[in-house]
Amino acid sequence: MKKFTETHEYVIVNGNIAVVGISKKAADELGDVTYVELPQIGRTVKKGDILCTIESVKAAEDVYAPISGKIIEVNNDLEDSPEIINEDAEDKGWIAKIEISNPSEIEELLDEEPEI
Template sequence: MKKYAQTHEYVILEGNIAKVGISKKAAEELGDITYVDLPEIGKEVKKGEVLCSIESVKSAEDVYVPVSGKIVEINNELEDKPELINEDAEGKGWIVKIEVSDTSELNELLDEDPEI
């Protein structure tokens, strides 16, 4: 199941683990991504909080937590290859995996990425 937040993050749910990143539209809007400030594994996050920031040649943008839980994995490849988000935002360019603590929050997410 894939869902989107109003702020253009996506969630791909696999069991109770949510793979989280930014949508293709958001990646295109940012332009060439040069840096991702990855959060720590084990950190408890709440929906709506800032998850991390992404820097591009155009600007820096915050990425928000689309669903509450605990960060169980980060995409370490982004440290050396932040451009993976531009190349494959909703695939290899995922940012974190979150163990979901409240699955009802998924009902508040959208089935499609909203217009920018």
């Protein structure tokens, strides 16, 4: 099940794990991604906390945690190849996996990505 936030993060929920990244629309709007500051594994985030920062040729943008929980994995491929976000934002360009601590927050997410 894929859900979205108003700020264009996506969440793919698989059991109690959420795969998080930015939407294709957001990646297109950012332009060429040049750097991703990955979140720290083991860090606990609350919905709405800054998860990480993405830098592009146009701007630096914060990515917000769409769901509360503990970061259990990050996409280390983005350190050497941040452009993966431009190439495949909603699959290979995922940023982090979060162990969900409040499943009811999933219901607050959008079924479709909002317009930019």
